Amino acid sequence: MGGKKTSITNHIKRIRLARTEFTQAGLAERVGATRQTIIAIEAQKYAPSLELAFRIAHVLGEPVEEVFQFDSSLWD
Amino acid sequence: MGGKKTSITNHIKRIRLARTEFTQAGLAERVGATRQTIIAIEAQKYAPSLELAFRIAHVLGEPVEEVFQFDSSLWD
DNA sequence: GGGTGATGTAAAGTATTTTTTACTTTTATA
């Protein structure tokens, strides 16, 4: 239980609101996921799979590394 | 088998051999995964998590999108 | 031939992500 937090964060919400007019449901539909998944990821509950991360970045029109940040200082 | 293949491929093996002298076990150790995981991912059996993908790219000294390719034509 | 390191396969079990379903809260607006 020692808090194995994911060390991945994202700016989906900010980019979604700034660059698009997608709702969470609209984004979910476009990336082929459910609304719950988008909500959980935006809330940093967990990191998406690599495939979903690529889809989200693609739909938002940003590179993966703009949307998702890896905090390499929290290594292990 | 409708083949819900992952639409993610990678060049880990090529980059690992070209840019480093890491063995699969050596790479595994550096990214904090097991040798089996590296073998399976190099063999395109499945895609890594986003976090592991970031670690692998980081250790290989390449951007995520150089190491991993998303085939957006296989959408859904 | 025997030993070692690197790579590979397989299967069972654990961990994490995603879906499905259902209910709550907020915000805008008529």
Added chain:
DNA sequence: TATAAAAGTAAAAAATACTTTACATCACCC
């Protein structure tokens, strides 16, 4: 105030990633 769309919480089940363990093959070198 009522209504609807958007965002949020929760929890069980399904899907996928990862580990652990064990054994097999291949190349190299003593």
